[in-house]
Amino acid sequence: MDWELARNAFWPILSGGLTGTIPLTLVSFAIGLVIALFVALLRLSPNVILAWIGTAYVSVIRGTPLLVQLFIVFYGLPNLGVVIDPWPSAIVAFSLNVGGYAAEIVRAAILSVPRGQWEAGYTVGMGTARTLRRIVLPQAARVSVPPLSNTFISLVKDTSLASTILVTEEFRKAQEIAAGNPDQILLLYLEAALIYWIFCTALAAGQSALEKRLDRYVAH
Amino acid sequence: MSPTDATGAGPEGPGDVLEPEDRARRGTPLLTVRGLHKTFGDNHVLRGIDLEVRRGSVTALIGPSGSGKTTVLRSLNGLAMPDAGTITAAPSRRQVRRGVPDAESPAGEPLTLDFSRKITKQQRFALRDRSAMVFQQHNLFPHRTVLQNVIEGPVQVQRVPRAEATWRATELLERVGLAEKRDAYPHELSGGQQQRVGIVRALALRPELLLFDEPTSALDPELVGEVLAVMKELADEGWTMVVVTHELQFARAVADEVLFLDGGVVVERGNPERMFREPRRERTRQFLHRLLHPME
Numbered sequence A: 001m002d003w004e005l006a007r008n009a010f011w012p013i014l015s016g017g018l019t020g021t022i023p024l025t026l027v028s029f030a031i032g033l034v035i036a037l038f039v040a041l042l043r044l045s046p047n048v049i050l051a052w053i054g055t056a057y058v059s060v061i062r063g064t065p066l067l068v069q070l071f072i073v074f075y076g077l078p079n080l081g082v083v084i085d086p087w088p089s090a091i092v093a094f095s096l097n098v099g100g101y102a103a104e105i106v107r108a109a110i111l112s113v114p115r116g117q118w119e120a121g122y123t124v125g126m127g128t129a130r131t132l133r134r135i136v137l138p139q140a141a142r143v144s145v146p147p148l149s150n151t152f153i154s155l156v157k158d159t160s161l162a163s164t165i166l167v168t169e170e171f172r173k174a175q176e177i178a179a180g181n182p183d184q185i186l187l188l189y190l191e192a193a194l195i196y197w198i199f200c201t202a203l204a205a206g207q208s209a210l211e212k213r214l215d216r217y218v219a220h
Numbered sequence B: 001m002s003p004t005d006a007t008g009a010g011p012e013g014p015g016d017v018l019e020p021e022d023r024a025r026r027g028t029p030l031l032t033v034r035g036l037h038k039t040f041g042d043n044h045v046l047r048g049i050d051l052e053v054r055r056g057s058v059t060a061l062i063g064p065s066g067s068g069k070t071t072v073l074r075s076l077n078g079l080a081m082p083d084a085g086t087i088t089a090a091p092s093r094r095q096v097r098r099g100v101p102d103a104e105s106p107a108g109e110p111l112t113l114d115f116s117r118k119i120t121k122q123q124r125f126a127l128r129d130r131s132a133m134v135f136q137q138h139n140l141f142p143h144r145t146v147l148q149n150v151i152e153g154p155v156q157v158q159r160v161p162r163a164e165a166t167w168r169a170t171e172l173l174e175r176v177g178l179a180e181k182r183d184a185y186p187h188e189l190s191g192g193q194q195q196r197v198g199i200v201r202a203l204a205l206r207p208e209l210l211l212f213d214e215p216t217s218a219l220d221p222e223l224v225g226e227v228l229a230v231m232k233e234l235a236d237e238g239w240t241m242v243v244v245t246h247e248l249q250f251a252r253a254v255a256d257e258v259l260f261l262d263g264g265v266v267v268e269r270g271n272p273e274r275m276f277r278e279p280r281r282e283r284t285r286q287f288l289h290r291l292l293h294p295m296e
């Protein structure tokens, strides 16, 4: 074990995480949530065509590998003349992917809010959109925090796939260093794994704190 | 319409509680319901309901479970959409006050919803705009404090300035003895307190009509009284109320008219005193008997 190398590699790998993994995760997740809400509303729509579009979207996203989705966007689309840089390609693929998974979570959360809440919104004079926004979604948000946190933590790890389309994030940094030190690959990859683990553990702690905060208006 | 149109039915409540346009029209019809029918699948739930709600009156709906009471009540504010029949609503307070036509019905004309035709969103909103509802399960917004629950409608929908809405809400909460709970969340309250907040939330909308769907049925027995007391006070003040209830004592003390529903029809209607003493229909007699002597 070359501890000297490990120490020297720590900061480059970590900074790959801070400047690559984390922003990629945050941006993709934020866009993914917007897609998810939109798709969930499609699926809940009384219009069968809209509902079908939502269902089809979720089915395709969940029924195909993320790596394939990533390759289609980055290596596939250029065949249609659509050439996208590595970073935006990764964001597009990850956002669409999160959108598909989170849509189901959001849909279930909206359905978990009792009908009486909708009716109470209507009887104070609100329409469907306002009742959704002010009454139903805040309650649905609380319900969906645990499963969405899991999606978020999975995304942190999944962004390592972006290394395959030339995005310089944490794992690609580790790969680059490993390329010059073939006898220390194990050490360097364990080091990268450790840094992912620290990220995810910190996020899990944040998740608990958030759940506690959101639980303040619920009886125990 | 002018204040001289008042017919002045019943005792005068404290003058400053009701809106002047409502007080002036006391005793005139607020809602007229004719031939309401409703089916859920092949379940014919309402089979021709007629009902007239006069301003300042209290109407009690009684009847066995499944008889259609809730569906009637929800038809009055457009939460349930009947398949046939009409609901006619007198010009709203807003119309009278502004003296200008609303989009849904030109000035002075009543609003008519004919359920055998397509009901527009505007019509449904116009009907709902006149009333506020208190639910059996309070349906308070769990993620909002008591105060936020109460001002949600006034601030978000009616565009009342927040300071004014807060001030009015606090005053209403004081009236029902809950001023010190204004920053509590609903789950921190007892069932009776929750229901009183539900009533305040309804009152804060300044409705012309208050709808109650078994407001005490979900409460522990010792909490029923505090809610009924508030409702009785409102009735005494001259609020127009339609109440689905199993509390016969309350209905006798407060209601001007009782409707006994069974199987989606009004089997008997009339003055509560008279109906409870000498029901004219056998089915009414049996129902009242069962309610008063549940063990037999």
Ligand SMILES: Nc1ncnc2c1ncn2[C@@H]1O[C@H](COP(=O)(O)OP(=O)(O)O)[C@@H](O)[C@H]1O
Binding pocket: B040, B043, B045, B063, B064, B065, B066, B067, B068, B069, B070, B071, B072
């Ligand atoms: N949304 C609904 N969908 C299907 N059936 C319903 C619905 N609401 C009420 N019903 C049925 O209509 C009948 C009358 O219900 P309801 O008006 O709630 O009666 P009540 O309030 O007198 O108990 C019952 O048989 C009930 O099952």
Ligand SMILES: [Mg+2]
Binding pocket: B069, B070, B071, B214
């Ligand atoms: Mg009912």
